[in-house]
Amino acid sequence: MEEIRAPKNFIEEMIEQDIAEKGLAHIQTRFPPEPNGYLHIGHAKALCIDFSIAEKFGGSCNLRYDDTNPTKEDEEYVDAIQEDIAWLGFHWANVFYGSDYFDTCYEMAVKLIKKGVAFVCDLGRDQIREYRGTLTEPGKNSPWRDRSVEENLNLFERMKNGEFPDGSRTLRAKIDMASPNINLRDPAMYRIIHMSHHHQGDKWCIYPMYDFAHPIQDAIEGVTHSLCSLEYEAHRPLYDWVVEQCEFSHRPRQIEFARLNLTNTVMSKRLLRSLVEEGRVTGWDDPRMPTLCGLRRRGYTPESIRDFIFRVGVAKADSTVETAMLEHCVREDLNAHAHRMMAVLDPLKVIIENWEEGEFEDVELEYLPGGTEKRALRFGRELYIEREDFSPNPPPKYFRLKPDGEVRLKGAYVVRCTGYETDADNNVTAVYCTYDPETRGGQCERKVKGTLHWLPVADAIPAEIRLYENLLLPETEAGQDFTKRLNPNSLAVVQGFIEPALAEKEPGYRCQFMRMGYFCADLDSTPNKPIYNRIVGLKDSFKL
């Protein structure tokens, strides 16, 4: 699929300016996920920006696991993250682990101690909070702030050697306890955590904080532009402070942008994790999940997701994009490529009275409108149509089958309804029609308002069809209480029928069921047990 136009955004302008002013020869970015969960559509934005900007300037982008906190991370997520990035179609120059730079981080910490701009603090968690002050009141210096360099060096080494319990001491930057920016009030740089790290094993029991490790990692890798979300804006002075104090010759620049929010979608890893753990979904790749693996499972194409991200754009204003935009992007992609197939979700039997019992005729159906590739379907006396495509008491402007009404059966003949049967509860059980032999598909001038999809009863293959709705109800329906916002009807499983040609397709095959929307053969489906997930409905397909 052709790449959609890449809009020129403010980040690109800043980079162009840097290139002009600083004479940058190579643009280096990085995508730094913390391996504590699966990537979701929100990460896709960061990812697209990091990778595509590097690409646009002929530079490169590294994948770097931001794994400085062993209490929250797991190797389990590492492979999944790479798989999702690759699926989206991006290529990293290198895969790095932030934790592989722990030695350098340690050296830098020692350097800061020697320079007198870092100290070991014995204050406990609560005391640190008390000393920090508030938004309006300045903090006060820690009583340990003026320890000698020698003592700090000694203590810090002993922290590293595991002599002290968790939480007993921290290494803090010595900046300004009265700074109006709270992030600059002697922030912690290292903490003690006696826990083995998923990537470093038991080598360390002290771990650097994000604010200390990230700029160091960026500087080591030669990252020229460290792109991140808005909440790090107030951390930028600290980022710059670390780079400055560590005296790196290479100075990375942090630029922030607004993260992606989608209507009717949870984007918080904590909430997504709870959905998985509480069994409300089948896993991280449940097709209702906004995770990349969930969207993939549901049938979304990587192209459509990238297109969506580029259309959303990059800016600094908080925003919530309507899911309709995402859906438009998949429809646009699928409309061009997805084969049109016959499936009946809720069957209603039609008997063609003037068609001989046991007789069949092959009718040809195009895979794509106007396309040359075709396959055949047997037309016969007994057919299935969609239950909602017949109405004994049609409302005005009902174009589908109704008593004495005419309709075209896609690819086959025009039929006229002559009658119908109902059961004791007044449910329609069968519809009787006559066909007009003059109206064979492709060679008839006669126009009728409605065209229905259908399946021969003899050849229809049972299939499980899953119809998804948004996992969350609109906020207006359920307010802010997350649990109340979960949509109980987010999944409907229907036992329907599909045409024979479709039953042989591979899992992942995407198609459009006439008038029902776009579907994807589920990864769990087999030729004997076809399962189709609805990716997205057709626009206005069910409107009368």
Add this chain to the structure above:
RNA sequence: UGGGGUGUCGCCAAGUGGUAAGGCAUCGGACUUUGACUCCGAGAUUCGCAGGUUCAAAUCCCGCCACCCCAGCCA
């Protein structure tokens, strides 16, 4: 409340002193063997609000308002 940000059509988003791009959604109309698709067309006298500077302001100045982020030994 101190600091840092942001406010342009229902939702995103261009615009950087010269008279409001584009996309999604919506509404018309054409086409159609999917009420889909496609195709045409309609939409902000107005840029959070109020003053000011200027021949000219969404863009500059001033005051105000609203929303978001920061008081983790999370990232």
